[in-house]
Structure formats: structure tokens, C-alpha cells
Amino acid sequence: MTGTPATRLWDLPTRITHWSLVVLILTAWLSGGQQMQIHTLAGYGVIGLLVFRLYWGFVGGETARFSQFVKGPGATVGYLKTMGRRTAADLVGHSPVGAVSVVALLLVMIVQAALGLFATDIDGINSGPLSYMVDFDTGRLASEWHELSFRALQGLVVLHLAAIAFYALWKRQNLVTAMITGKRRFIGPAPNLKFAPAWRFVLGVVIAAGAAWLIARGLKLPKL
Ligand code: HEM
Ligand code: HEM
Secondary structure, three states, rough: OOOOEEEOOOOHHHHHHHHHHHHHHHHHHOOOOHHHHHHHHHHHHHHHHHHHHHHHHHOOOOOHHHHHHHHOOOHHHHHHOHHHHHHHOOOOOHHHHHHHHHHHHHHHHHHHHHHHOOOOOOOOOOOOOOOOOOOOOHHHHHHHHHHHHHHHHHHHHHHHHHHHHHHHHOOOOOOHHHHHHHHEEEOOOOOOOOOOHHHHHHHHHHHHHHHHHHHHHOOOOOOO
């Protein structure tokens, strides 16, 4: 696409979070039910990333903020009606329809990780760190739902990739490069986006790592 010079669209923390989630979800998938040490480590990593992404949705760069991309049903249906057009959309950030998929992906990943924390396996060796809070049957139910929600997550990821392929093939618009480099050319005037200062990223990393560490310890603080 020609147009403006390449202009920053996604900030670095949003991109790092996205690609780290991809790697860790794949790791959790391949190790689930088999290499449980790797599985739980990947799971804690996912939890840290999700905590960070939620925080960044309130204080991060403009295109990462929920208030910027979560729209009501009117805007979503309105955008849906124009989606079949073969022209590339000059969107700044997620489209209203893309936002639905982003929120669904985040919610299902949260549910997936939360169920894993309470999951109890048959012999109790590889149970989640919060499984001590529930009885055996509830822990087994969490295990079953952990498997079920994983099917939902797989479905959403397939839809996500299909949407990206649709933009590439039907609209001739490459969304992936911008998620890697952070930059994109715009057809119209380049947007003047606001990005967050580095200290907010550092604070977010501390909060996310602290939360993941505490959850991995079964929410038990060390005794001083
Ligand atoms: C959010 C990322 C996660 C994904 C994608 C994921 C996915 C999976 C998958 C595919 C399985 C295998 C299910 C089967 O046997 O067919 C599994 C099992 C399991 N996962 Fe996760 N998981 C995630 C996070 C977690 C977390 C954070 C924990 C807890 C620390 C956890 C604990 C478990 C346990 C205990 C099992 C074995 C359950 C059993 O043997 O019944 N998972 N997970
Ligand atoms: C486990 C697999 C994946 C998950 C869970 C996932 C999840 C997400 C989430 C939550 C977002 C929103 C980004 C944000 O605002 O933080 C997103 C956006 C995006 N993802 Fe993925 N993703 C996955 C795989 C992929 C893959 C393999 C690709 C590349 C082929 C990809 C390309 C993109 C692109 C281009 C966007 C931005 C879409 C836009 O322009 O609105 N994702 N993804």
C-alpha cells in the first residue's frame, strides 16, 4: 500500500506481549498433559503476559487501550457491513470487529489459565497451585473444563488467523508486518498517536511478574 511514510501504530510492549503469548500458548499446548514442568512454567508466563496486557489496556499507547478500540454493537455491525469491500481499510488500530476477537481471545486465555490453576490430575502429582483450595471432584471438573476451554481457544485462534488471511487475500492489506515492526503506511493523513513513557512499561513488568510469582506460589506470601 502506498500513502504516508511508515508511521508508528503499535507500541513495543504490545508487540512483545503478542508474540510472547503466541510462543507460550504454543508451548503450553504442546506440553499440556505430558511435560508438566514446562507446561506450568509456560502457563505462569501466559498469566504474567495477560496481567500486563490488561494493565497496558488502561495505561499503554493509544492503540493498545481498550477505550480506543472496544466499540458498541452499532459501530461493530456498521463495520461488519463494509467488510466485504475489496478496498483496504485505513484503520488506526483494531477494527470494531477485530476488537471483538481481541476481547474474546483475552477472555478465553484468562479462563484457560484460571482453570489450569485449579486443575487436579488423577494422582495429584501435577495439580495446579490453587487446587488445594477446592475438593478433588471440583479440581477434576476444572481439569475437564481446562480441556474444553482449550478447544474454544483453538477455535478463536483459527478465526484470528482466518481474519488475517482474509485481509491479506481479499483486501490486499498486510496486518502482520505492522504487528512485527510497529509501523504501517496510511492512505489518508498519518495519525498523531500518543504512546506511553517507558517507566509505565517497567512498572507493568514488575506488577505482572509479581502477580505471576504470587499465583505460582498458590497465593501464599513468604513468611518473614
Ligand atoms: C493459558 C495457557 C494454557 C494452555 C493453552 C493449556 C493447555 C492445556 C492442554 C492442551 C492440556 C492437556 C489436556 C489433555 O490432557 O488433553 C493441559 C493440561 C493441564 N494443564 Fe494446562 N494450559 C494452560 C495453562 C495452565 C496453567 C496456568 C496451569 C496451572 C499451573 C495448567 C495446568 C494443567 C494441568 C494440571 C493439566 C493436566 C490436567 C489433567 O491431567 O487432568 N495449565 N493444559
Ligand atoms: C496463539 C496464537 C495467537 C494468539 C492467542 C493471538 C492473540 C492476539 C491478540 C490478543 C491480539 C490483540 C493484540 C493487542 O491489542 O494486544 C492479536 C492481534 C494480532 N495478531 Fe495475533 N494471536 C495469535 C497468533 C497470531 C499469529 C500466528 C499471527 C500472524 C500470522 C498473528 C497476527 C496478529 C496481528 C497482525 C494482529 C493485529 C491485528 C490488527 O491489525 O487489528 N497472531 N493477536
